[in-house]
Amino acid sequence: MHIEHRAQERHVLAITVDNESGILAKIAGLFTARGYNIDSLTVADISENHTVSRITIVTHGPPAVIDQIHAQLERLVPVHKVSDLTELGPHVERELALVKVAGRGDMRVEALRLADVYRAKVVDSTTESFIFEITGAPEKIDAFVALMRELGLVEVGRTGIVGMMRGANGA
Known part of the structure; x- marks a missing residue:
């Protein structure tokens, strides 16, 4: 193994x-x-x-x-x-994603509540959908997208990972 x-x-x-x-x-x-x-x-x-x-x-x-x-x-x-x-060694990785979720009523309220927990920002809203912007480690984005699947996920766009070494020196 x-x-x-x-x-x-x-x-x-x-x-x-x-x-x-x-x-x-x-x-x-x-x-x-x-x-x-x-x-x-x-x-x-x-x-x-x-x-x-x-x-x-x-x-x-x-x-x-x-x-x-x-x-x-x-x-x-x-x-x-x-x-x-x-x-x-230790480095920081980040990614940005746009996540579109459609829904009404309780599903809409739950999507907003989870977005708040994950610090996702609403960048577009209609009466039937949201587009959230979320930035973070790839695992955070994966978790957010998985939760949104249950609430009406429509589409996901991801930038890909950027990384940088921690500390004062460049890589």
Whole structure:
């Protein structure tokens, strides 16, 4: 059992790259070539002059394969830095989701009550539905969505995970 668990280790990779076309395809290709799925992928410009982007990838795989992907990512010319947040230690992960729930009467009241408990914000409301915005750890969003399924869940949109090392130093 321990070996199976190691084979499926979850890793959060933060990759700083030149903001140029084709880099995302190259990075995704490294995972595809090895048959490993990308569980979550976010990309955003992080520089004032729009020349640098940060890609955050969440994946599962054996340590040897993750190490190999890490090494190959560092060899790509437009890649500045690759950090495995999982290996580096304590880090913060957050995700944003929009959750649409339809319902009337008691179901509507319960959806609002649970949204308050989970600190989800109403960003759109009609007489028959709400759209909630919720931010937090992926497990928090999973729990909120599971509860909303029982109350009339219509649709979910998620941004994917972004992560950052704790403390004063960058990754």
